[in-house]
Amino acid sequence: MSHETLLLGIDAGGTSTRAVLADADGRCLGYGVGGRGNPISAGPARAAQGVLDAVMRALQPAGRTLADVTGAVAAMAGMRASGGSAWLHGPLREHGFTGALTFESDILAAYFSGSAASFGYALVSGTGACVVRVEDGRIEGTGDGLGWLLGDRGSGFWIGHAVATAAVQELDSTGPATALTARVLAHYGIPRTGVMHQGRPEELERLIEVLYAHPPIELAALAPYAFADADAVAERILQTAGAHLADTLSAVLTGPGPLVVGGSVLARTGPVQDAFLARLGGAAEALAIRPVGDGAVGAAFLALRAAGVRADEETLTTLTESLALLR
Amino acid sequence: MSHETLLLGIDAGGTSTRAVLADADGRCLGYGVGGRGNPISAGPARAAQGVLDAVMRALQPAGRTLADVTGAVAAMAGMRASGGSAWLHGPLREHGFTGALTFESDILAAYFSGSAASFGYALVSGTGACVVRVEDGRIEGTGDGLGWLLGDRGSGFWIGHAVATAAVQELDSTGPATALTARVLAHYGIPRTGVMHQGRPEELERLIEVLYAHPPIELAALAPYAFADADAVAERILQTAGAHLADTLSAVLTGPGPLVVGGSVLARTGPVQDAFLARLGGAAEALAIRPVGDGAVGAAFLALRAAGVRADEETLTTLTESLALLR
Numbered sequence: 001m002s003h004e005t006l007l008l009g010i011d012a013g014g015t016s017t018r019a020v021l022a023d024a025d026g027r028c029l030g031y032g033v034g035g036r037g038n039p040i041s042a043g044p045a046r047a048a049q050g051v052l053d054a055v056m057r058a059l060q061p062a063g064r065t066l067a068d069v070t071g072a073v074a075a076m077a078g079m080r081a082s083g084g085s086a087w088l089h090g091p092l093r094e095h096g097f098t099g100a101l102t103f104e105s106d107i108l109a110a111y112f113s114g115s116a117a118s119f120g121y122a123l124v125s126g127t128g129a130c131v132v133r134v135e136d137g138r139i140e141g142t143g144d145g146l147g148w149l150l151g152d153r154g155s156g157f158w159i160g161h162a163v164a165t166a167a168v169q170e171l172d173s174t175g176p177a178t179a180l181t182a183r184v185l186a187h188y189g190i191p192r193t194g195v196m197h198q199g200r201p202e203e204l205e206r207l208i209e210v211l212y213a214h215p216p217i218e219l220a221a222l223a224p225y226a227f228a229d230a231d232a233v234a235e236r237i238l239q240t241a242g243a244h245l246a247d248t249l250s251a252v253l254t255g256p257g258p259l260v261v262g263g264s265v266l267a268r269t270g271p272v273q274d275a276f277l278a279r280l281g282g283a284a285e286a287l288a289i290r291p292v293g294d295g296a297v298g299a300a301f302l303a304l305r306a307a308g309v310r311a312d313e314e315t316l317t318t319l320t321e322s323l324a325l326l327r
Numbered sequence: 328m329s330h331e332t333l334l335l336g337i338d339a340g341g342t343s344t345r346a347v348l349a350d351a352d353g354r355c356l357g358y359g360v361g362g363r364g365n366p367i368s369a370g371p372a373r374a375a376q377g378v379l380d381a382v383m384r385a386l387q388p389a390g391r392t393l394a395d396v397t398g399a400v401a402a403m404a405g406m407r408a409s410g411g412s413a414w415l416h417g418p419l420r421e422h423g424f425t426g427a428l429t430f431e432s433d434i435l436a437a438y439f440s441g442s443a444a445s446f447g448y449a450l451v452s453g454t455g456a457c458v459v460r461v462e463d464g465r466i467e468g469t470g471d472g473l474g475w476l477l478g479d480r481g482s483g484f485w486i487g488h489a490v491a492t493a494a495v496q497e498l499d500s501t502g503p504a505t506a507l508t509a510r511v512l513a514h515y516g517i518p519r520t521g522v523m524h525q526g527r528p529e530e531l532e533r534l535i536e537v538l539y540a541h542p543p544i545e546l547a548a549l550a551p552y553a554f555a556d557a558d559a560v561a562e563r564i565l566q567t568a569g570a571h572l573a574d575t576l577s578a579v580l581t582g583p584g585p586l587v588v589g590g591s592v593l594a595r596t597g598p599v600q601d602a603f604l605a606r607l608g609g610a611a612e613a614l615a616i617r618p619v620g621d622g623a624v625g626a627a628f629l630a631l632r633a634a635g636v637r638a639d640e641e642t643l644t645t646l647t648e649s650l651a652l653l654r
Contacts, residue, residue: 105525133526141526143501146535149488149543150495161476168477174470174578198432199460199468199579208473216476216543251501252526 006064007307008072009300011109012037012051014127019054020300021062021069024309026318028300030064031326032057040078044087052091067096073303074101075109075295077128077145102306107132107262108139109295112302114260116316121287123249126263127220129155131245133252137305141252148217154244154272156265160222162237164211171204178233183225227268235271242266242275249280256286267291297323333391334634335399336627338436339364339378341454346381347627348389348396351636353645355627357391358653359384367405371414379418394423400630401428402436402622404455404472429633434459434589435466436622439629441587443643448614450576453590454547456482458572460579464632468579475544481571481599483592487549489564491538498531505560510552554595562598569593569602576607583613594618624650 005024010017017037021030034054036042042050051074059065074088089101111122111134123131129152130145148157167184169175185192185203188210195202211219226234245266249259265272277284292298297319305311332351337344344364348357361381363369369377378401386392401415416428438449438461450458456479457472475484494511496502512519512530515537522529538546553561572593576586592599604611619625624646632638 139525143499146495146499147539150492150535150538151499151501165477168473172470172473172478172578174478174575198466208477211477212474248501251499 004068005070005307005309006068007300007303007309008055008058008069009109009296009298009303010037010051010054010072010074011106011295011299012047012074012076013106013294014038014041014077017050017054018294018296018299019051019058020296020303020319020323021058021064022300022304022319022322024304024307026300026304026311026315026322028319028322028326030058030060030062031296031323032059037074038076038078039087048088048091051088052095055092056095065096066092067098069097069099071100071102071303071307072097073104073109073299073306075104075106075299075302077106100306102302104299104302105132105139106295107145108134109298109302110262110292111260112298112316113262113292113295113320114290114298115258116301116311116313117258119255120257120260121249121252122260122262123245123266124262125155125241125245125265127156127217128152129158129245129248129263129265131248131252133254141254143248143251153248154241154265156220156223156263157217158244159226159237159241159265160219161216162240163222163226163234164219166233166237168204168207168211171201171207176233179229179231180225180234183229184222187222187225223265227270238271239275242272242277243279245272246276246279250283253283257288259287259289261289261291262294331395332397332634332636333395334627334630334636335382335385335396336436336623336625336630337364337378337381337399337401338433338622338626339374339401339403340433340621341365341368341404344377344381345621345623345626346378346385347623347630347646347650348385348391349627349631349646349649351631351634353627353631353638353642353649355646355649355653357385357387357389358623358650359386364401365403365405366414375415375418378415379422382419383422392423393419394425396424396426398427398429398630398634399424400431400436400626400633402431402433402626402629404433427633429629431626431629432459432466433622434472435461436625436629437589437619438587439625439643440589440619440622440647441617441625442585443628443638443640444585446582447584447587448576448579449587449589450572450593451589452482452568452572452592454483454544455479456485456572456575456590456592458575458579460581468581470575470578480575481568481592483547483550483590484544485571486553486564486568486592487546488543489567490549490553490561491546493560493564495531495534495538498528498534503560506556506558507552507561510556511549514549514552550592554597565598566602569599569604570606572599573603573606577610580610584615586614586616588616588618589621 009020017034032054035050037050039047131143133141167181336347344361362377364377366374458470460468494508
């Protein structure tokens with residue numbers, strides 16, 4: 001067993017998991033990717049396996065084992081609702097881990113992937129959408145992140161749902177014509193037949209049937225069509241998404257600071273970004289916007305901080321640059 | 328076995344089922360209520376039992392059996408998606424039924440509960456919302472009825488969802504204060520503690536947890552709070568619901584005619600009705616609005632029509648008046 005300080009940052013997401021092995025100076029020694037890591041959406045056994053796969057892939061090329069690791073931080077969504085840490089702590093211990101395991105919010109990991117400042121904001125719009133205000137390095141304000149049924153306004157789900165609704169409303173003659181309709185029908189392999197049943201196109205009936213046969217969250221898969229089609233309906237959807245994200249940010253905004261932006265929705269130039277900045281108006285000038293790809297660096301940063309070693313702007317730069325060499 | 332013509336009209340709904348036994352002159356001889364009668368939402372076995380219970384309760388006090396019945400019409404939602412008639416035809420035959428069984432739309436039954444005209448409109452806004460245009464006694468145009476995830480705008484679900492969202496947004500500081508928040512928290516037995524976790528009230532976390540633990544459609548149970556609280560947020564929800572219902576009607580409107588209105592949402596005077604009529608504007612003057620309680624009379628009317636006996640305004644009056652004496 002080694003005497004060096006070795007830390008694991010784990011960014012456990014709903015579709016994949018990233019693990020970063022770093023030393024006390026923030027140098028990344030290993031990086032690995034695993035499957036679904038969220039116990040709420042994937043179930044505890046599958047999530048633990050997703051995390052373990054990522055961790056083992058980070059350790060093995062570096063010639064280390066879990067027994068060498070001093071401490072680990074797992075960043076994930078909804079950890080307060082996940083019913084404790086046993087689902088992950090147990091499997092890690094079985095594989096030799098004797099260190100400390102700490103859970104943190106995935107949004108805080110996103111924040112520290114882009115900033116080491118103790119005050120600032122993170123906005124993540126992927127499948128869901130959430131904004132936090134960080135003070136003294138902790139989350140002190142939260143906006144949205146309320147899930148697909150009641151919030152996540154401006155998220156990938158929100159956009160995908162709007163795309164599905166636009167297609168359904170055109171076919172129902174309750175909404176305007178849009179290029180999105182052909183995209184959505186093609187997505188589900190539904191041909192246009194022109195056959196009507198009780199004043200309703202057959203393809204609408206088939207579309208409704210297939211849309212209700214899948215979990216609602218899968219509507220997020222339709223979001224890319226809004227970016228692909230530049231017609232008025234698609235543009236309106238993206239503009240509204242950008243405005244929603246700005247409104248959610250405004251709800252937690254108390255002063256100037258860095259704004260770390262994660263998720264794919266705000267990553268592209270175009271109507272979402274334009275509407276987001278326009279809606280923020282003058283407030284946007286007080287924010288230093290920093291896009292991040294994921295929360296891997298931030299999870300490692302939080303692992304350093306949890307271990308009581310130095311974690312500042314210089315550490316963040318070291319983590320970011322040394323991880324870039326491994327990816 | 329009797330030689331008289333005896334017909335059964337069955338209004339099979341998602342929460343209860345009504346059966347009307349009528350003779351060829353439209354005189355109601357029996358009326359019964361049973362449980363859930365929709366095979367899609369309740370499952371075929373339970374739905375068949377709901378229908379059978381209603382039918383038996385209509386027959387027994389009249390001293391008749393299923394063997395005496397010439398023909399039956401079952402009016403229900405989504406019968407095209409229900410996978411055939413065997414789920415009901417089988418159990419009816421087991422109980423001696425030898426007549427013809429026909430399925431019709433529940434909205435068409437609602438229409439013929441309020442009008443015998445071969446041209447007109449029906450708007451039903453209960454848990455869901457749907458509008459149809461009737462031509463030559465058949466549905467020739469349909470608007471909405473697209474379900475809770477993609478449509479049903481202005482329905483009880485839509486209003487309940489808006490009520491839940493208003494409460495969640497106030498607690499999240501992304502929406503205005505409203506009396507609805509206290510109602511929704513009380514509905515789920517959640518106390519206000521003032522405790523914050525990561526800048527989020529504890530009661531919001533509990534509310535989100537309970538709202539996602541139930542099927543989304545149950546949000547319809549929150550709709551009555553919008554009618555109970557006359558604050559600006561509640562009024563705005565109801566006005567928007569009324570405007571949505573008017574827009575859906577406008578999508579199928581081709582000329583003057585009776586408008587049969589079913590469901591509880593448009594039944595009360597107040598913001599929904601006011602906004603509905605204001606949005607329709609001049610078009611409202613060409614519509615003779617007739618509220619109906621359910622589709623029981625219309626199901627019996629459709630049973631008479633299916634049997635080839637006279638079904639006109641006089642028959643409708645006879646059905647309505649003689650059923651009123653039995654209920």
